[in-house]
Amino acid sequence: MQRSITISIASKAKKFLNLCLLEKGNRVTAPFISRFWGRAFTTKRLSMNLDEAIDLFCNMIQSRPLPSIVEFSKLLSNIAKSKNYDLVISLFHNMEICGIGHDLYTYNIVINCLCRCSRFVIALSVVGKMMKFGYEPDVVTVSSLINGFCQGNRVFGAVDLVSKMEEMRCKLDVVIYNTIIDGFCKTGLVNNALVLFGRMERDGVRADTVTYNSLVTGLCCSGRRSDAARLMRDMVMRDIVPNVITFTALINAFVREGKFLEAKKFYEEMIRRCIDPDVFTYNSMIHGLCMHGQVDEAKQILDLMVTKGCFPDVVTYNTLINGFCKTKRVDEGTKLVREMSQRGLVVDTVTFNTIIQGYFQAGRPDAAQEIFSRMGSRPNIRTYSILLYGLCYNWRVEKALVLFESMQKSEMELDITTYNIVIHGMCMIGNVEDAWDLFCSLSFKGLEPDVVTYTTMISGFCRKRLWDKADFLYRKMQEDGLLPL
Numbered sequence: 001m002q003r004s005i006t007i008s009i010a011s012k013a014k015k016f017l018n019l020c021l022l023e024k025g026n027r028v029t030a031p032f033i034s035r036f037w038g039r040a041f042t043t044k045r046l047s048m049n050l051d052e053a054i055d056l057f058c059n060m061i062q063s064r065p066l067p068s069i070v071e072f073s074k075l076l077s078n079i080a081k082s083k084n085y086d087l088v089i090s091l092f093h094n095m096e097i098c099g100i101g102h103d104l105y106t107y108n109i110v111i112n113c114l115c116r117c118s119r120f121v122i123a124l125s126v127v128g129k130m131m132k133f134g135y136e137p138d139v140v141t142v143s144s145l146i147n148g149f150c151q152g153n154r155v156f157g158a159v160d161l162v163s164k165m166e167e168m169r170c171k172l173d174v175v176i177y178n179t180i181i182d183g184f185c186k187t188g189l190v191n192n193a194l195v196l197f198g199r200m201e202r203d204g205v206r207a208d209t210v211t212y213n214s215l216v217t218g219l220c221c222s223g224r225r226s227d228a229a230r231l232m233r234d235m236v237m238r239d240i241v242p243n244v245i246t247f248t249a250l251i252n253a254f255v256r257e258g259k260f261l262e263a264k265k266f267y268e269e270m271i272r273r274c275i276d277p278d279v280f281t282y283n284s285m286i287h288g289l290c291m292h293g294q295v296d297e298a299k300q301i302l303d304l305m306v307t308k309g310c311f312p313d314v315v316t317y318n319t320l321i322n323g324f325c326k327t328k329r330v331d332e333g334t335k336l337v338r339e340m341s342q343r344g345l346v347v348d349t350v351t352f353n354t355i356i357q358g359y360f361q362a363g364r365p366d367a368a369q370e371i372f373s374r375m376g377s378r379p380n381i382r383t384y385s386i387l388l389y390g391l392c393y394n395w396r397v398e399k400a401l402v403l404f405e406s407m408q409k410s411e412m413e414l415d416i417t418t419y420n421i422v423i424h425g426m427c428m429i430g431n432v433e434d435a436w437d438l439f440c441s442l443s444f445k446g447l448e449p450d451v452v453t454y455t456t457m458i459s460g461f462c463r464k465r466l467w468d469k470a471d472f473l474y475r476k477m478q479e480d481g482l483l484p485l
Helices: 002-011 013-021 030-040 050-062 069-081 085-097 104-116 120-132 139-151 155-167 174-186 190-202 209-221 225-237 244-256 260-272 279-291 295-307 314-326 330-342 349-361 365-373 381-393 397-409 416-428 432-440 451-463 467-479
Strands: none
Touching: 050 069, 050 085, 069 085, 069 104, 085 104, 104 120, 104 139, 120 139, 139 155, 139 174, 155 174, 174 190, 174 209, 190 209, 209 225, 209 244, 225 244, 244 260, 244 279, 260 279, 279 295, 279 314, 295 314, 314 330, 314 349, 330 349, 349 365, 349 381, 365 381, 381 397, 381 416, 397 416, 416 432, 416 451, 432 451, 451 467
């Protein structure tokens, strides 16, 4: 994106300079420009592309009399809304080159764009320049800076900025408080967010749904689901209406902790309040039902969301497919894969891995290998680990060893899990000597054996009644600080 913007602007740089230096020449008449602006800012033209935006800017620059700063602000604001922040910054700079002065509104637009590009030092220098020309930062300026700091995980920089605001006797509003609270929550500093929340109330700034959603989500992500639930009850008592974000955060938190009954209560309350679940809500519910083996109920949730006009995504299908595979109903999972494709969703590596593992667990290794053959270039190290383990689990160790050999010859970076599977397979067929050789080679491959590696190898020695070697390895495992399984 940056390169395309640079090329577009560079191609017109000569035109810009010529226009700035010309005192006379062919100029577009004001009536024409007025009509052009009128068309440019109609609803149909709000989605102008970069070339159109630059062309319009060129026409505005060469018109005489020059358009008002309001019209330039409209253009910059329009481009900023389309997230072409680099173009806004470039056009802002070109306005200065052409001697067009800025007002508070254009300064605020470019400061916001600089912050969204994480160019904080330049943003602060623009603030300094703005003040030099007699424009005092307002709540929009400060909100942009604070939002930029928080988006860049520099929340304490935002707090320092707030302190400076207070020194200047600027009143903090709910937007500024919400931005910093959300910044604290997203960086895991929930206690700091709660302290600021208390201060917000003492300052007489009323919290809103956005405030509570940030805190509820932050508490849920920190594993403090009970605190989050209490906060939502506090929210309701204060007549602040929870929304889909509030409920989804709580439902997801309780599901992840295995507390599905509690999650279901929040879901039912959400429905009673006539709040429509979104795809994230439904995904959490499907995940919770699948965790508890209630796959048919989870499938009903999928059907329900479709009838409600909420279309499932890849996560929805992968979760449900995994649920069917874990209950050894792999064929039904495979039907869902076909349904995914019919809905235009791309079947990803996670989907393939789930189905392959499902067929192996169902004792159908040939079907698993058939699915693997359809993957093309998409398998990853997880796919190969599933394949190795599945072949070993179904007593096809020789095939697993052939696959492992080809993996070693490839440029694939093998991890300790891969070696653990192969060592286990070798020990299964009594090939303990080769397993031991592979165990001893790990350090040369830059890998350290973990507790699974040690336990597998010790078990292999024990099956062969090689008690001395098993005892030696057990003591070595303890020396390495690993606890037995």
